[in-house]
Amino acid sequence: MATAPQQPTDMASLNRAVAAWVADVAQLTLPQKIQWCDGSDAEFHMLERQLVAAAELIPLNQHTYPGCYLYRSDPADVARVEHLTYICTKDREDAGPNNPWMAPTQAHRQMDDLFRGCMRGRTLYVIPYCMGPIDSAYSRCGVEITDSAYVVLNMRLMTRMGRAALERINRDGAFVKGLHSIGDLNHERRFIMHFPEELSIKSFGSGYGGNALLGKKCHALRIASWQARTEGWLAEHMLIVGIENPQGEIHYIACAFPSACGKTNLSMLIPPASYRGWKVWTVGDDIAWLHPGKDGRLYAINPESGYFGVAPGTNQKTNRNAYETIRHNTIFTNVAVTADNQPWWEGLTEGKPVRDWQGRPYDPGNGPAAHPNSRFTVAASQNPSYSKAADAPGGVPISAIVFGGRRRTLAPLVYQARNWLHGVLIGAGVASETTAAATGAVGIVRRDPMAMKPFTGYNFADYWDHWIKVGARIKAPPQIFHVNWFRQSDAGKFLWPGYGENLRVLRWIIDRCKGTAHARETAIGLMPAPSDLDTAGLDITKDAIDELLAVHPDLWEEELTAVGAYFDEFKERLPQALKHELAEALQRVRSE
Ligand code: GTP
Ligand code: SPV
Ligand code: MN
Secondary structure, three states, X not given: OXXXXXXXXXXXXXXXXXXXXXXXXXXXXXXXXXXXXXXXXXXXXXXXXXXXXXXXXXXXXXXXXXXXXXXXXXXXXXXXXXXXXXXXXXXXXXXXXOOOEOOHHHHHHHHHHHHOOOOOOOEEEXXXXXXXXXXXXXXXXXXXXXXXXXXXXXXXXXXXXXXXXXXXXXXXXXXXXXXXXXXXXXXXXXXXXEEHHXXXXXXXXXXXXXXXXXHHHHHHHHHHHHHHHHHOOEEEOEEEEEEEOOOOOEEEEEEEOOOOOOHHHHHOOXXXXXXXXXXXXXXXXXXXXXXXXXXXXXXXXXXXXXXXXXXXXXXXXXXXXXXXHOOOOXXXXXXXXXXXXXXXXXXXXXXXXXXXXXXXXXXXXXXXXXXXXXXXXXXXXXXXXXXXXXXXXXXXEEEEEEEEOOOOOOOOOEEEOOOHHHHHHHHHOOEEEOOOOEOOOOOOEEEOHHHOOOOXXXXXXXXXXXXXXXXXXXXXXXXXXXXXXOOEOOOOOEOOOOHHHHHHHHHHXXXXXXXXXXXXXXXXXXXXXXXXXXXXXXXXXXXXXXXXXXXXXXXXXXXXXXXXXXXXXXXXXOOHHHHHHHHHHHHHHHOO
């Protein structure tokens, strides 16, 4: 029997705890209006129309880009702000030297002062959302309160949001509270505070990406990593991809690369022409929640349902799947536009920018036309390589975990850890050049353990200990690898072609997991000899391959010594096992 369509207003009576919290927040922030979001198409399009009328959203060329819009953020609000992102635990040591910290009472006071009356004349939107498939035991729910309709539109694309999520919150009896206001966008009054002990978030003064879409980095990584530790699983900054060989066998791989280091691209890569019959299936492009399964393997779900992907560099050749995915029903943020109102960014081979990301007439003297951290928001289901398994409540079994970074020098194209503990050491020692995904200098090599430096909601020492314990608990742990697509020649050119050709490396990784590929022992781990990698049809010199697969023990001694100095920051909290593993690794490079 068909039921009458329900109005969003009756959502307010669906869950008492949510309603009570909304009432408290409304009393503090004094909005003109409260709107409960049901997640319907009608609601989405109504908000789109409102934002267009307010000139906050600009329709793009509807013939070539149907359903696509441009959003320009405040020019001083274009990326995550790590120095303003706090973990507020009662004990400072629980946040660790890896996080800015503030005492919860002080943080609440400071944030509540900012939130007081901040929604006057504005609408307060209530967004119930579910991270992960609605029917998965691994999923976790939250509610974001925000005064930004742009955030609502993005959350609708990035999460399973609305009525179904609120119904699940009713069943779960728990949810993460996320309070957000764009405030006046003054960066002196911008803070992103996390209270893992209370499962809550308060974010003020930014409307951008991970600062404002609270389901993403704030909930699904910082709060979830804390929850995962208490519950025995892992919340990671990882893509999840299924690689299907011509025999129809699919292996799933989870890769942790720092921000703007190639996760979205790898998760939807197009196999090289010589890889006939190979298929690539995207499960997730940014976040993985990994759970030990009953069969002794690790299972992963993608908590998100959309992509907030880097625009620059995306074109038909580098990433055809993304290129096709974002041809309709996509929100572009901070890209440039062409004379016929199509979106444009550096790396796009067709079209020319006439207005830059700030809406100014394009002048190369002002820097790139599109902001280097300009992004697209789009539903994952639009991706031609979208995996059916992405909605599987039990997740997908992971064969390999791959760490990676953006390193001009040192780190070879690929190497394999000797075992789980060695893999944890490799992950904890990841370093990478900073990118435009966060404010601050770009291109500086820094430690970014497990690609989680900005995202682990607790002390890294405890996090590594947790990693070690999870590995010890599972009978058939994934093999662990490290890759680097970003090695450069002395002349500053990439040595490895990257993108689709990365499948050649994934193939060696999968064959190692199956036990069918050869590897040689080196001072840093197991590596392919040049002949073990499939380079047929690849335009690359023997010298380049040799350099990509070379190990320089003296440089590695320096590197591992630097890792040791970094570990020392964690003092006696550093797991002994990790200390030992590092000592052995140093021994191996010294004896080469
Ligand atoms: P976040 O969304 O910030 O977490 O980033 P991500 O890891 O998903 O990065 P993404 O795939 O969006 O790539 C970032 C930039 O690196 C883009 O400009 C890409 O074009 C470029 N890139 C990705 N893969 C490769 C590669 O294999 N080689 C080279 N040279 N560049 C790459
Ligand atoms: C990242 O910076 O790793 C992102 C973009 O994926 S944001 O959502 O802004 O964190
Ligand atoms: Mn990311």
